Amino acid sequence: MRLLKVATCNLNQWAMDFDTNQRNIKESISQAKEAGAAIRMGPELEITGYGCEDHFLEQDTVMHSWECLKDILSGDWTENILCSIGMPMIHESVRYNCQVLCLNRRIVMIRPKMCLANDGNYREFRWFSAWTFKDKLIDFQLPTDIAEAISQNSVPFGYGYIQLLDASVAAETCEELYTADAPRIALALNGVEVFMNASGSHHQLRKLNLRLDAIKNATCFCGGVYMYGNHQGCDGGRLYYDGCSCIAVNGDVVAQGSQFSLKDVEVLIAQVDLDAVEEILIWARVLVVSAETYRSYVLTGFKINIRKDILVSSYRGSISSLREQASHKAKVPSVKVPYKLCQSFKLGMLPTSPVEIKYHCPEEEIAFGPSCWLWDYLRRSGASGFLLPLSGGADSSAVAAIVGCMCQLVIKDIENGDEQVKADALRIGQYKNGEFPTDSKEFAKRIFYTVYMGTENSSEDTRSRAKKLADEIGSWHLDVPIDSVVSALLSLFQTLTGKRPRYKVDGGSNAENLGLQNIQARVRMVLAFMLASLMPWVHSKSGFYLVLGSSNVDEGLRGYLTKYDCSSADINPIGSVSKQDLRSFLRWAAIHLNYSSLAEVEAAPPTAELEPIRSNYNQLDEVDMGMTYEELSIYGRLRKIFRCGPVSMFQNLCHKWCGRLTPSEVADKVKHFFKYYSINRHKMTVLTPSYHAESYSPEDNRFDLRQFLYNSRWPYQFRKIDELVREMDGDYKAGNLPELLRQEDSDIVSGQGSGMGVVAAGSGNPAVSKE
Secondary structure, rough: EEEEEEEEEEEEOHHHHHHHHHHHHHHHHHHHHHOOOOOOOOOOOOOOOHHHHHHHOHHHHHHHHHHHHHHHHHOOOOOOEEEEEEEEEEEEEEEEEEEEEEEOOOOEEEOOOOOOOOOOOHHHHOOOOOOOOOOOEEEEOOOOHHHHOOOOOOEEEOOOEEEEOOOOEEEEEHHOOOOOOOHHHHHHHOOOOOOEEOOOOOOOOOHHHHHHHHHHHHOOOOOOOOEEEEEEEEOOOOOEEEEOOEEEEOEEEEEEEEOOOOEEEEEEEEEEEOOOHHEOOOOOOOOOOOOHHHHHHHHOOOOOOOOOHHEEEEHHHHHHOOOOOOOOOOOOEEEOEEEOOOOEEEOOOOOOOOOOOOOOOOOHHHHHHHHHHHHHHHHOOOOOEEEEEOOOOOOHHHHHHHHHHHHHHHHHHHOOOOOHHHHHHHHOOOOOOOOOOOOHHHHHHHHEEEEEOOOOOHHHHHHHHHHHHHHHHHEEEEEEOOHHHHHHHHHHHHHOOOOOOHHHHHHHHHHHHHHHHHHHHHHHHHHHHHHHHHHHHHHHOOOOEEEOOOOOOOHHHHHHOOOOOOOOEEEEEOOOOOOOHHHHHHHHHHOOOOOOOOOHHHHHOOEEEEEEEEEOOOOOOOHHHHOOHHHHHHHHHHHHHHOHHHHHHHHHHHOOOOOOHHHHHHHHHHHHHHHHHHOOOOHHHHOOOEEOOOOOOOOOOOOOOOOOOOOOHHHHHHHHHHHHHHHHHHHHHHHHHOOOOOOHHHHHOOOOOOOOOOOOOOOOHHHHHHO
C-alpha cells in the first residue's frame, strides 16, 4: 500500500479582507498538519475571496495576494506538506486565476485556470483570461521581493502535473470539473493519481446532487483520488458558497464536509491508498481460501495477497478502452519533485472507508442556507441586529423563521465550543459582565425586532399570527398602527388638490386605488428604516439594525410589489425562493423549528391587506395577479432555464396543458404574464439584494440581464401566437388533435403539481401591477 493522508477544507473567506482570509488559510494548514496530512488544498481564489469582482482588475489586489503568499512561505506552514493556494496572478500583462502549489517554503508549480465560468452568476471572463496552452510549461519570473524571500527566481507555469517520488498530483479549478473535455482526462491517461479541485461554488436549491455526481464521475471512469475544496459563507454579495468539500476515490466519496455552517474553517481528512487507483478487488473470480482466512479478511479489511493475479487487478488497466487510450495519449508536461508524500503499510493504518452522502431536503436548504448567510452579513456589517416588518403573512413569517433558525444555530455552535461564533454573538448582542447567550429566544430578543404595521384594512387574524410567531421566536415585537400617518398624507394631498382618493370598492378609479395602496406600503418602508436606526438608541444600545425584506422570487418576476415599499430593505433572505417552496418550508419549520404558529400562517390565503375588507370582497394575491403562484413558477422556469420567449412558451404550454386548456386560453395566459412581466421589469433594477437560491431568479444585478423598458404589447410575438392559435383552433374543431393524456414535466415544475390555476388570465388588478 501507498497510504496518503490528504486534507481539503471549507473556508469562510471575505472578499478583500486579506487578514481574515490569510488567518483562515493558516488555520486550515495547521489543522491539516496536526492530522498528519501530506497534501492540503483550499478553495478557489482563497487569498482574495472569490467575490472581489472588479477589484480583481486592481493592481493592488494582485500585489496584496503576493504579500500574503510571501508571509505563508516565509513561515513553516508549507514544511512537509504540499499546499495548493488560490490567488489571482498577472503574466505578461494577462490576468489569470491560479492555483499555487507550494512545498517546503518553495513554489513548485503555478496552474492557471483553463476553463472559466461565465454564465449565471459568474463573470470570470470580465476579470481573467483562460490559459489555452496545453503542450508546455513556461518559466514564470517571480516578483523580486518574493524571489528574495524564498530564494527562488522562477517557477513552472501552465498546464501540467507534479511527479513526486511516490505520487503524481495535479490541480483543477471549479468549472473544469464540469467541462466535456476536462483537463483531468489527459492527466489521468498520463498516470496522475491525485486531482485537487479548488472551487467557488454557490448554493442553489436542489443543486448539490449535480455537483457530487460530477465529483464521483470524475474518478469513476478514469480512477484516481479527487479532492474538492470550496468556500462556505457570504463573502460580501448575494451568493452563499455552500461548502460541502469532499474527497472521492475511484467513484466513492470517503469524506464529505458540511453544506451549511457558521464555522470559519472546516478541514476534512482522509487516508487513501494510491495503489487502489491502480488496483481494485475483483470479487467475481472463484477463489478458494480457508474460512479462517476469509473471516480474517472480512473483519480487518486487509488485502489478501494470495494469487494476486486473480484477486487484484489494475483499476485503470482492467478497462481495455482506457488502457488503449493511455497507450497513445500525448504526454502532458510535468514537474519532477524529489520528495515522498506517502507512507508504507503499517498494521492498523487503513484507508478511509466510503461514507453515505448527505443531502438536505429543500426545506432544510431554505432554513440553513439563508440563516448562515444572514449571520455572516450581520457579523461583518457592524450592525447590532435585524428589523423585520412582520405582516403575519407567509413571506414575512418565513423570513422571521429563518432569523429564528439563525439564532438556534448560533446557540448550538456556542454549546459546541466555537469560540469565534461566541465572540461574534457577545459583540452583536452587547453582553456585559461575563454573560453570554445560552438560549435562542433570549438572544433573539437582543438582536431581532419585528414590527406589525397595521391599518384599518388589516385583519385581526394577521395581527394575532404575527404576535404568536414573534413570541415563539423571542423577538422584540412592536404593534404600530399607521392609520394616522396615512391620514395625514391624504389630508395633505386634499389640501393641495382639493380631492381625496377612494378605494375601488368604494367607487374609486384604478388610479385612486393604486395610490391608496402605495401610500400604506411606502409608509411602512419609511417607518421600518426609522425604527431600525433609532430603536437601538431607545434601548441604550450602540449601532443600528438592518431592515429585512420579504418579497419572494415569483412576486419579483411578476412585479407584484410596490416600488420602494417594505420589499425595499437592506437585504432579503427569500428574494430568490418561490412561493411554493416557502409554503413547504413553513410546514417544515412549524415542526422542526418548533414555531407551531407557522402552520396557521401557511394555511391562510395570501393577501396584501391593502384594500378594505367587505362582506363581498376580500383582497387576494392570486386574484390581483391574474395567475397562481404555481403558474408563476412554471412561467419563470420556462423564461429563464429553458430560454423561452412568448411564442416558444406558448408552444410548450400548449403541449403541457393539452386537454385542460384550449390553445386560445393558453395564449391568454402567456400574453397576460409577458404583459405584466415587461411592464414591471423596471422594479428589478432596485430590487433589494437577495440571497440567491432559485435558478429562475429575475434579479437584475447580474443573474438575469435584460432591459427594463419593453414594448409591453409585444406586437410581433403576440401576433405570431394569434396565428398559431387560429391554426390550432382549426385543427381542434376538426378533431385533428391527438388525444394526449396530460403529463407532468418534472424538468419544468420540479414535481410541484399541475400548474393549473383557478384564476382566469386578465382578471388581475392593474392597481397593484404597475405604478
